[in-house]
Amino acid sequence: MVKGANVELAGLSEEIGSVTLGLRWSSATGDGDADVSVLLLGADGKVRDDADFFFYNNPAAADGSVQLLGKTPTADGSEDRISLDLEATPVDVERVVIGASRYGGGRFGELDGLRVTLADRTGEALLGFSIDDATVESAFIFGELYRRNGGWRFRAVGQGYETGLAGLATDFGIDVDDTDDTDTVSAEAAGAGTGDGRPEETAPPPQGPVGAPLPGIPRQVERRTAETGTAPASAPVPAPAPSSRPRTARKKVTLPRVTRKPLAENDSWRLARLFPVSSLRSDRERETRATSILLSVMAQVPEFGRRLTAGFGAPAGRMETFTEVSLPHGDNPKRPDGVIRIERAGRLWTALVETKTNGNPLRAEQVQDYMDIAARRGYEAVITLSNDVALEGTPLVDVKIDRRRKHRVALRHLSWAEVVHQAQLLIRHEGVGNAAHAWLLQELLNYLQHENSGCHGFQNMGPAWVPVRNAIDTETLCQGDQRSLEVVENWERLVRQVCLRLGGELGRKILPVQRARRGTDPQSRRAALADRLCQDGRLFAELRVEGTSGILAITADLRTGRLRMSIEIPAPEQGYPLSWAKRLVRQLAEAPADLHVETLVEGEGVGPRGTLERLRPEPGDILPRGGERITGFRLSLFKGMGSTRGNAETGFIRSVDDAVHRFHSGVVAHLERKPSRRQPTGATGG
Template sequence: MHEMIKGANVDLASLSEDVDSVALGLSWSSATGDGDADVSVLLLGADGKVRGDADFFFYNNPAAVDGSVQLLGKTPTADGSEDRISLDLTAIPPDVERIVVGASRYGGARFGELDGLRMTLADRAGEVLLGFSIEDAGVESAFIFGEIYRRGGGWRFRAVGQGYETGLAGLATDFGLDVEDDAEAETAAPVLEATPEPGPEPGSDGAPETEKPAEPLPAVPRQPDRRTPAEEPSPAPARRPRTARKKVTLPRVARKSLAENDSWRQARLFPVSSLKSDRERETRATSILLSVMAQVPEFGRRLTAAFGAPAGRMETFTEVSLPHGDSPKRPDGVIRVERAGKLWTALVETKTNGNPLKAEQVQDYMDIAARRGYEAVITLSNDVALEGSPLVDVRIDRRRKHKVALRHLSWAEVAHQAQMLIRHEGVGNAAHAWLLQELLHYLRHENSGCHGFQNMGPAWVPVRNAIDTETLCQGDERALEVVESWERLVRQVCLRLGGELGRKVLPVQRARRGTDPHSRRAALADRLCRDGRLYAELRVEGTPGILAITADLRTGRLRTSIEIPAPEQGYPLAWAKRLVRQLAEAPADLHVETLVEGQGGGPRGTLERLRPEPGDILPKDGARITGFRLSLLKGMGSTRGNAETGFIRSVDDAVHRFHAGVVAHLERRPSRRSGAETPTG
């Protein structure tokens, strides 16, 4: 990997022969685990300015209609998170000379509060070609990490590392965009909160919705309805007309059924109850998924963009026979995308239920793909891939000039993307929404075999027994297997909760900067051996704190909790009363604990006991209150599977119950101290 320094530049073609499409990663971490930023991309003409509002891509406008730019969202890393961007350089319009890649923080937060600011660039096959770290961040609230620019018929990369104290507004203004100032944003914020109706999906037509230039609104707190910049309301009471084509989402409340009685079953496009064998399930699931991907462009693009596929006409095939040695091989599926006369091809290998991927089978497909000039092999199963731990080990022939990317997709991620589109972000028409709904119904059917991660592995029972008998020793490989399974489960819980809420939900992984995933998991395995507990933290966009999960294998109990900071103004008794009012519909057995400066935990009690006397939660000595911890306890499943009595089901249910019953009732407001969101005080 080519390591860059500030101001340096390099020809991309000198690093790889396959840079028609590149993937950028912007990463950071924070000591508290809740530091975050948002990426943005600007396309600039020869004059150094955007050609129009459609050349600005950010969290409310994540994709270009021609597929040249797509913000792929955040993924967890060993010590933070990474925001990914896909650039199809062959699709960049010829009058675009530079592509600027930056990031911004909001609510008064600064980049100096984050650690490990870094940008990487990978080729189509996923090989990281270069990296650039920013070491001098301070009071800046926006940063240009780097830029890709044309030179001599090719593309070069320059490490920029330029910061702006004026945030995204200052950055965008430099490149010819109109933005609102802070005063306008503050005035607009209440209007945003009063209009929860979701707008059309951003970037659907590549053009602003009105004649007035789009306004990115960098200072306005982000709202879950994902409006495009031109849709943000002005301070005036009257809203601008919305002329963009409305995207279709399915209603949350089902229409009244016309069936005579409950025994009538609705006709389904993809029937599943008759499936008898795993082979039937694999064949049916592959065919259904690939056909829906080809017919619903938004969905097909969503699943393949992260694998380096261009935006173009997609066709999919199943049971294709390809020559290989003495006998042909038949991958479960083939995806082909055509753009400007060029083909991008991926072979697909599918598994359902608990069937594992076979290394020799995947190796054959990798060899076939390399020999035939295909770009990728995609494995699809219920398992969840972990950073630094491939699900199958394959041999890569470095002598071959053509590189093949090996990528993995879990059935849980497929369901997540379908749900995000039809429930929150919208698709092009009602038929597409219906197709995705039928796909989602199929994946969730008990007989489909596509239920996601559903087995904690063979080490689960021996580790639990060893914890009970206090015979589990540090360094035991079985403890490491349990930790890896726990991490897979937590990632799947994030996908499911994010799909329900329509928001980003990511695991928080606290580790020292530079810690590799294997070392981090080994440390967690030692901790499991020492105290018999598994820990995880989730960052849910729009919530006032980090959602923590503790699975105590000694006692067989699950704890879900969240810590919320104390308001900056008012009196402690008023805080306690308001908190109890906010939690009026929360479970009566919710534990409420006061956090006291210098002491950690203070007075505590159940919500049932505190409702008549909220003041009981206050410390008697008048100590300074720093916040409150809210917790729910429940028994956890003992078996390793996904049955009603299984551990996986109990964790999933506990997180959803805690968010719906507790977290969802917490109001929020921006804190003047650091931009964090805190309960109203």
């Protein structure tokens, strides 16, 4: 589409009851990002109230009409997805505006590939609109959906704001709160999700997105406790100032981070669990039990069930789940592992579920049968669930879709690692409706993370791993070898799983950085990485951790058998080099003594270097002697990597997981102790 054009959605697809919008952008450095937002407008072109503004602190509507699904990596950046249930949209909402804003002084002109796409319920892309004239704008309206003659249309807008999120919000009737930095967090924000038994009056702010008094506000839209510098857990929260303004989120319940002292007489006693796992003997038992446990918790905890199904085009409504359902298919009936049914306004949305545990792969012929059954019976989706991680452009199973059928079925994949990630976000950071729901999710987590459940996530680098490592050792690996491409694909799966695991622990978005030229397809990008693996024997990845200024880099050197975790810190704009070095050493007082510190020098790359143990008594040793200009510091930790391809204690996958966790908790976390405040751009005047 071109700017200003509009199109009727019903003319593009019959499956537009719910749609998914994707907002994309990329940057040459890999660290450019923005936050999406959605506004519901009445006939007067204004929001009905402040709760009609959906953003990072208000990500979902109670009626399910809007849900921000978060970011997913693409070949050259990331995509922020939004689920809109048009059938659930209130009748007095005439327009749905889709926008995004940058923070920290960023401008959209610094980003490449600004684009919005819209897909129907089956996941088929219907339209796209690219913005190629962005310059100094810090907020943009990408497009809008609006009612016309009983249907919905989409308009490509492409309107920018130099005044950022506050300017955009004010245009549509949001009452912007521009109070100064002495304002306190609201009682709801401060008391939400403590779950630790303390009174709400003195409980610390939760470690996750919380309800804000008003959207788009610098002081009362608190991004995350760790990012905004809120008082530590030991400090009481001041009483809130009286306010008649509405809150955008209800109180939530999270579980305490520190477990209570058990009442057991000795360590051999084990807590009784709702979902016992020790009796499992076969993969079939694991698949059956894992499916039943997951589906039952999805039905009983609405926030969790909605979180997992919204991205598949499911509406918000009453959910029921079933296992071991027999469905006719020729002479032999088929029994999918599970069925999900959601009722809304008298209509049913149905998905078949096929589950695998441990390293068991999905079978194409089995999934094909379920796709055919779903198409004949008018079901909406087939969901596959396994330890494997789906990659863009590389389907896990190849199925044939009959385009002649009027009813189309969406094939979607969910990994066990993503299930664990979403459960952790809810009970540790964002909160659920009540304590019983939080307890159920904790029991689910306990089951999935048990060593006997078979749901540990991606856990095998594949049959090519050992031959490729041996060929690298003997220098016989040639470019174009298909085995190296298989290793690169599995490395990408591992990296994405690392992002899910660390993101669940921290309650932050963590995405792999994809540094590729715009327009590069995923297969070409992986082929280039496979050629680099053949040349230098290294696997490389970069992670962008929300709230962290630098990019976390992972290098696996298959020649030396070592992992390197590193992050580059830019030099401060003010002060003297010696004071920079002393401050850095103070920040890293609790970091591992074997941390390597390198000085980055303008024009010459790397200057002096040394271990933290050697630099602690003499921080000045890290400064260049010739007076060269310092551009930053690189911090690195090294670790031996596992030799086997699996997830055992001696395996490569476990070694990467442990290295990332140790580096973030031992190094990066210390650099974030005094983070700068992150505010919506334009909230203080642009």
